[in-house]
Amino acid sequence: xxxxxxxxxxxxxxxxxxxxxxxxxxxxxxxxxxxxxxxxxxxxxxxxxxxxxxxxxxxxxxxxxxxxxxxxxxxxxxxxxxxxxxxxxxxxxxxxxxxxxxxxxxxxxxxxxxxxxxxxxxxxxxxxxxxxxxxxx
Amino acid sequence: xxxxxxxxxxxxxxxxxxxxxxxxxxxxxxxxxxxxxxxxxxxxxxxxxxxxxxxxxxxxxxxxxxxxxxxxxxxxxxxxxxxxxxxxxxxxxxxxxxxxxxxxxxxxxxxxxxxxxxxxxxxxxxxxxxxxxxxxxxxxx
Amino acid sequence: xxxxxxxxxxxxxxxxxxxxxxxxxxxxxxxxxxxxxxxxxxxxxxxxxxxxxxxxxxxxxxxxxxxxxxxxxxxxxxxxxxxxxxxxxxxxxxxxxxxxxxxxxxxxxxxxxxxxxxxxxxxxxxxxxxxxxxxxxx
Numbered sequence: 001x002x003x004x005x006x007x008x009x010x011x012x013x014x015x016x017x018x019x020x021x022x023x024x025x026x027x028x029x030x031x032x033x034x035x036x037x038x039x040x041x042x043x044x045x046x047x048x049x050x051x052x053x054x055x056x057x058x059x060x061x062x063x064x065x066x067x068x069x070x071x072x073x074x075x076x077x078x079x080x081x082x083x084x085x086x087x088x089x090x091x092x093x094x095x096x097x098x099x100x101x102x103x104x105x106x107x108x109x110x111x112x113x114x115x116x117x118x119x120x121x122x123x124x125x126x127x128x129x130x131x132x133x134x135x136x137x
Numbered sequence: 138x139x140x141x142x143x144x145x146x147x148x149x150x151x152x153x154x155x156x157x158x159x160x161x162x163x164x165x166x167x168x169x170x171x172x173x174x175x176x177x178x179x180x181x182x183x184x185x186x187x188x189x190x191x192x193x194x195x196x197x198x199x200x201x202x203x204x205x206x207x208x209x210x211x212x213x214x215x216x217x218x219x220x221x222x223x224x225x226x227x228x229x230x231x232x233x234x235x236x237x238x239x240x241x242x243x244x245x246x247x248x249x250x251x252x253x254x255x256x257x258x259x260x261x262x263x264x265x266x267x268x269x270x271x272x273x274x275x276x277x278x
Numbered sequence: 279x280x281x282x283x284x285x286x287x288x289x290x291x292x293x294x295x296x297x298x299x300x301x302x303x304x305x306x307x308x309x310x311x312x313x314x315x316x317x318x319x320x321x322x323x324x325x326x327x328x329x330x331x332x333x334x335x336x337x338x339x340x341x342x343x344x345x346x347x348x349x350x351x352x353x354x355x356x357x358x359x360x361x362x363x364x365x366x367x368x369x370x371x372x373x374x375x376x377x378x379x380x381x382x383x384x385x386x387x388x389x390x391x392x393x394x395x396x397x398x399x400x401x402x403x404x405x406x407x408x409x410x411x412x413x414x415x416x
Binding site for chain 3: 078106
């Protein structure tokens with residue numbers, strides 16, 4: 001499946017990531033790192049990869065729930081954690097895969113990995129918990 | 138002279154909880170727990186702390202299996218950070234298995250994960266992520 | 279490099295439009311006036327914006343605590359982050375993120391960061407981060 005404009009967040013477009021695949025319970029994004037993605041150490045800013053880990057999982061959940069269900073009641077991340085194992089630099093290409101581990105009625109939970117394209121080195125791994133918020137009374 | 142930590146030896150606290158080491162080889166550790174009334178919380182499901190404790194023990198043992206006992210003894214590793222998600226409920230009588238995987242073992246920091254399932258089932262019950270620091274080696278006495 | 283240096287706010291946070299508001303001995307406060315570029319497809323601000331600011335705020339606070347020289351010689355790097363995302367943020371809202379150092383040790387530095395909405399001062403997100411300080415040679 002190619003980029004689905006309906007699914008792409010404006011922020012994801014700002015960061016510059018591409019959606020490579022999205023299907024029930026799985027999504028894959030990629031991003032070519034540029035100078036604008038760096039931190040003062042000259043390596044990829046943690047916020048770039050946490051955004052991608054989060055988004056990959058949000059898309060995986062969305063693909064499992066279906067476009068109509070998401071539009072009617074959007075899910076939202078409530079909790080995330082990530083480990084940063086290795087540095088990525090300008091010029092590197094990140095591939096981020098998100099996999100759903102739990103798909104409930106109101107709670108969704110998955111894990112995502114960011115790797116460098118080419119040598120497949122693990123850059124970051126994280127988990128995100130999503131809920132469908134209760135409608136206000 | 139201090140005794141090296143042998144495979145199969147575990148923390149007094151974990152022994153108290155009743156967890157058993159089922160397998161301990163380089164890069165893979167599995168532990169088991171038969172859930173009984175001591176492990177329950179006030180709401181009738183297993184207390185999260187039980188799973189957390191065993192996962193913590195398991196990931197420590199896992200990193201030890203990779204680093205080697207002698208190395209570990211000269212420069213012990215310890216948990217500095219952990220994050221656990223509780224996915225499914227666990228009841229009295231459930232037979233749980235805990236398995237660990239090292240994500241990365243570096244020179245001063247190591248990352249590992251643990252997963253909990255009911256024996257024979259594929260579905261995850263809990264998952265934990267642990268970060269360890271590795272002390273700087275002590276010089277020989 | 280001092281807090282007034284534009285490079286002090288990293289390339290990525292500057293790219294997002296984040297600015298340094300205030301800094302002290304063990305804290306840094308960042309602000310961002312969010313707009314439509316920062317949103318997710320549901321319309322509210324993408325939590326990635328908040329996460330990035332929290333990481334930066336604390337990274338910068340640790341930089342100030344350790345001193346610019348030490349931070350340049352052996353730059354600390356985030357190894358672990360966990361965050362609770364508590365309230366949504368609408369585009370147009372001003373985000374205020376404060377990073378506060380808990381401890382700087384020989385190997386690790388830890389701290390917390392909190393994001394609030396300027397309009398009602400409500401907490402938007404909280405997080406805890408761990409940084410590793412690489413060993414110098416010898």
